[in-house]
Amino acid sequence: MSKSLTVLTPAETVACCSPLSREPLSRPQAEQVAPLLKALADPVRLRLMSLVASHEGGEACVCDLNDAFDLSQPTISHHLKVLHQAGLLDRSKRGVWVYYRARTEALTDLGALIGNPSA
Secondary structure (H helix, E strand, O other): OOOOOOOOOOOHHHOOOOOOOOOOOHHHHHHHHHHHHHHHHHHHHHHHHHHHHHOOHHHHEHHHHHHHHOHHHHHHHHHHHHHHHHHEEEEEOOOOEEEEEHHHHHHHHHHHHHOOOOO
């Protein structure tokens, strides 16, 4: 008999958690959420997340983000990949460029996990 195991991304795990002010995270939940927070804890990635989320049309290409940093394009692409793997960004390839879009529901869920105890 085969059992399927669903593996959630850190962003999906956050959506399943009660706010920290209501009940403590279990050890497995904390281990799942930590990579999401780690991805955002880097100043470059936090800025990238902000730039993508606030970009006109709600999406941005690496070519749109290069001028905001004194970093190489491959370094910026690496940071965007980390944010994508954490479930904070969606991406789509168009020709030679990759466009990134913020997963606003992941940010909303993270805010609910950390934030407002009266909500």
